[in-house]
Amino acid sequence: MRSVGNAAIAGVTVVSLCTGLWLLGPGAARETPPQPSAAQAGTGTGTGPGARSGAAPALPPSPPDRIRVPGIRVDAPLMGLGLTPGGSLDVPPAADKNLAGWYEAGTTPGETGTAIVAGHVDNRQGPAVFYRLGALQRGSRIEVERRDGSVAEFTVDAVEVYDADAFPDDKVYGAADRPELRVITCGGGYSRDTGYQGNVVVFAHLTGSH
Template sequence: MRKVGDAAIAGVTVVSLCAGIWLLGGGSASHAPPQPSAAQSGTAPIAPGTAPAAPGAAAPALPPSPPDRIRVPAIRVDAPLMGLGLTPSGSLDVPPAARKNLAGWYEAGTTPGETGTAIVAGHVDNAQGPAVFYRLGALKRGGRIEVDRRDGSVAEFTVDAVEVYDADAFPDEKVYGAAARPELRVITCGGGYSRDTGYQGNVVVFAHLTGSR
């Protein structure tokens, strides 16, 4: 079982994000979403003269407050957030596919900015084309993610790593496990693509809180 805070999420957590319905509907594989390179992995060495993997010290945790919006300037994401629960099978529910510029957060878990691991998920595409996290795999280490919170504050996160995993090798504890500082995971589909099964894995962004305003 995958753990998020005190709640358990089954091993099919984000499978319903991954059908690849745009490609199935006639989109070309040449237009598949970007995938992170090995250089963006949390274990990759930092090349001389480049930014560190996680610039900036971890910021103090914020009090709990539901998030309303996520922004990732480097990949042109500016999207509202809706609360997500669990399906009867125990998997994480997903935003309505028809609303391509909508992401969701696991509202029974940690809120972004408080101590622990907060989870945000969104579609990579829908029947009309690219969706909110289509370019997530292009995000770089050191990138910025901002989350507007309902209490009026903005939680500012710095990207530590961008990784892609096959569905059958998804590192549950690494992605969903408890954290001693405020951390964020942003998840969409990725990896290999098959017309029979859709996307065969997930892109996961790992980030930690480095500021607020």
């Protein structure tokens, strides 16, 4: 099975990745995660200025094992994410703060299409793997270590934040005619009553491999 309803995936990334419970505890005020500025957003319906240039040839399918984002000090293993009994995308265990997941019924990072990686912004103890995702900038590098021994190198085209009720399913999850990557976590405003109110999404495309 290589497809799932966009709304189902979006619903999980909006809800299950967004706890914010550590912000509710007693003690000193806690800062919320950094959010992308307007300067890091894409333009029009594409994924960012120059997004169609510099693309590398697609790689053969291979499951990913690890993701590295040097610009925000991420170096984390990847686990496969399937579907819940309700038909939604599952998420990594929240207790492991340095773990991300990829949608294993979809495109593998590096092959033609849109690969999806998701991870928590925080857990009950504090910041988690993608806490600083909103601070990433266009042109930054993302590396995905694959099981066949290759490393897929992606360049960030845009970093955007969306309200939960305005999440652009087609833009984020839609098919692509080249190797692309989406990295998703929670973001936007934070309320003690409802938690995080949106999602940060990184758009990237394959620019090399080794």
